[in-house]
Amino acid sequence: MVANWKMNMDRSAITAYLDVLSREGRWPRWCSNGYRLLLSPPSVYLDFLAAAVRERELPFWVVAQNVCAHEKGAYTGEVSVDMLRDLGVNGVILGHSERRRLFGETDAHVAAKTALALSREIVPIVCFGETETERLSKEHSRVWERQIAPVWKEVQKARAAGSETPVYLAYEPVWAIGTGRTAALEDIREVAGTLREAFGHDCSAGLLYGGSVTDESLSVLVEKGTVYGFLVGGAFLDPEAVLRAFHHLTTHHP
Numbered sequence: 001m002v003a004n005w006k007m008n009m010d011r012s013a014i015t016a017y018l019d020v021l022s023r024e025g026r027w028p029r030w031c032s033n034g035y036r037l038l039l040s041p042p043s044v045y046l047d048f049l050a051a052a053v054r055e056r057e058l059p060f061w062v063v064a065q066n067v068c069a070h071e072k073g074a075y076t077g078e079v080s081v082d083m084l085r086d087l088g089v090n091g092v093i094l095g096h097s098e099r100r101r102l103f104g105e106t107d108a109h110v111a112a113k114t115a116l117a118l119s120r121e122i123v124p125i126v127c128f129g130e131t132e133t134e135r136l137s138k139e140h141s142r143v144w145e146r147q148i149a150p151v152w153k154e155v156q157k158a159r160a161a162g163s164e165t166p167v168y169l170a171y172e173p174v175w176a177i178g179t180g181r182t183a184a185l186e187d188i189r190e191v192a193g194t195l196r197e198a199f200g201h202d203c204s205a206g207l208l209y210g211g212s213v214t215d216e217s218l219s220v221l222v223e224k225g226t227v228y229g230f231l232v233g234g235a236f237l238d239p240e241a242v243l244r245a246f247h248h249l250t251t252h253h254p
């Protein structure tokens, strides 16, 4: 489960968040049973969070919200994959719709970033999904294929070169992010089916869903066995909601 904090939190809020999560002593057991919490802070707090998680011996992954599509050099304001590696960051969210829409990120950028992340054994969490207009005009499955095709090409190249770093694809319909509307089970099944058909089983195996997930809606989706994991924004700014979600999952799916 990925908590995308977006441009929220500061050092004292992060400490308070970890204080709440530290009340739970079963994290190591849950993680060894296959559950994992990934925390994604703004880049300036990656180092602080990574150090705090290590110090408290919490088995969480620390994940960046973005990375530069270039290795190094004159890219003012950017952060490189080597810098993420240097901080001990485990993964990176790529192609979030806010980055595509507000910062002009293209499918080609997302593919280049995926290749760079894999080359440094940083787990890419690649977001994709259609806008409301694309869904209404029934273009959504073509949009998914267009967004994923260049990424999957890079994944295949990395696999051929020996990379075993996992790749997660996060279906995040733009109309569901931060709106309180979640995709229907059939929509998510359609994504898995489309990806499997277009790119093979491996592509659909690590499918995450994101878009107004709460600890309650998450339980329903898990019950139906639809997805492998979740990317959660607003709801997981509250650490109590994270605890509720893990309590529910580990009780009903031990």
Ligand code: PEP
Binding pocket: 004, 006, 096, 172, 176, 177, 178, 179, 210, 211, 212, 213, 231, 232, 233, 234, 235
């Ligand atoms: C997100 O930021 O990826 C997201 C899914 O946000 P929210 O859960 O707030 O819709």
